[in-house]
Amino acid sequence: MPELPEMEHYRSQLSPRLCGQRITGVTVNRAATINEPVDVFTSALVGKSILFVERKGKHLLFHLDDGHRLHLHLMLGGWLAYGEEGPKKDSHFQVILTFGDGNSLYFGGLRLGYLHRMTAKAAIEELKELGPDPFDSRLTLEAFRKRLAGKRGKLKTTLTNQRFLAGIGNCYSDEICFDAQVHPAVAVNSLDESTVERIYHSIRKVLTTAKDAGGYMEHPLTPDDTLTGGYNNQCLVYDRKGEPCNVCGTEIKFETLTGRKMFYCPHCQQGA
Numbered sequence: 001m002p003e004l005p006e007m008e009h010y011r012s013q014l015s016p017r018l019c020g021q022r023i024t025g026v027t028v029n030r031a032a033t034i035n036e037p038v039d040v041f042t043s044a045l046v047g048k049s050i051l052f053v054e055r056k057g058k059h060l061l062f063h064l065d066d067g068h069r070l071h072l073h074l075m076l077g078g079w080l081a082y083g084e085e086g087p088k089k090d091s092h093f094q095v096i097l098t099f100g101d102g103n104s105l106y107f108g109g110l111r112l113g114y115l116h117r118m119t120a121k122a123a124i125e126e127l128k129e130l131g132p133d134p135f136d137s138r139l140t141l142e143a144f145r146k147r148l149a150g151k152r153g154k155l156k157t158t159l160t161n162q163r164f165l166a167g168i169g170n171c172y173s174d175e176i177c178f179d180a181q182v183h184p185a186v187a188v189n190s191l192d193e194s195t196v197e198r199i200y201h202s203i204r205k206v207l208t209t210a211k212d213a214g215g216y217m218e219h220p221l222t223p224d225d226t227l228t229g230g231y232n233n234q235c236l237v238y239d240r241k242g243e244p245c246n247v248c249g250t251e252i253k254f255e256t257l258t259g260r261k262m263f264y265c266p267h268c269q270q271g272a
């Protein structure tokens with residue numbers, strides 16, 4: 001599932017392309033992806049312009065000039081493409097938005113994911129439970145310590161809890177724990193001060209590196225896009241079961257933790 005780096009990559013790539021663009025066409029091939037009857041959704045969107053694109057955690061909000069938002073959550077398997085032509089047949093995409101400049105935004109793989117049109121107020125209400133963004137300037141080390149204080153449960157479970165922090169999922173929680181040299185299944189109430197500080201810095205370091213590398217999505221966003229997915233081969237533990245740890249050579253271990261995949265180096269990451 002795309003996480004903060006993937007969605008921030010999409011936001012930064014799409015913002016200059018979409019802002020100020022008027023929607024001239026809407027194709028809906030899967031009605032369950034949207035939240036209104038297709039004709040209502042279509043007629044409400046045609047003629048509206050996109051003012052800007054906002055990211056909240058793993059969600060994207062396309063702000064429209066009539067005060068509404070298009071709320072996108074890619075969930076598992078969702079992806080985006082943009083250009084004059086789609087990378088596959090149009091019928092392959094659940095929704096396509098076409099703009100005045102002749103380009104289209106293609107929404108693919110939306111089985112669990114969705115694209116909902118809603119008022120600004122409804123969008124705020126829907127996302128109100130999200131925790132702070134890891135890059136929020138108010139999330140200082142002290143504020144992070146306070147959020148962790150009194151928490152129970154395992155580190156990975158806490159990092160991936162969208163109410164604790166918004167935007168971290170299975171892949172980056174493992175990469176963050178590896179970078180901080182701490183076991184992902186450690187109990188958060190057993191962490192000492194220096195470990196909490198390492199985790200705090202690793203969160204921003206890992207997410208920044210991944211974002212700058214283009215995240216791990218497999219599909220290019222545009223036909224000439226060589227940046228998207230650049231982080232795919234840079235994961236140090238995630239999806240590397242049985243491969244040697246880059247630091248110590250020990251085999252990367254795989255386990256499940258309350259239904260989530262968990263990859264770690266049993267030598268570099270202790271404490272559980």
Ligand SMILES: [Zn+2]
Nearest residue numbers: 245248265268
């Ligand atoms: Zn190691």
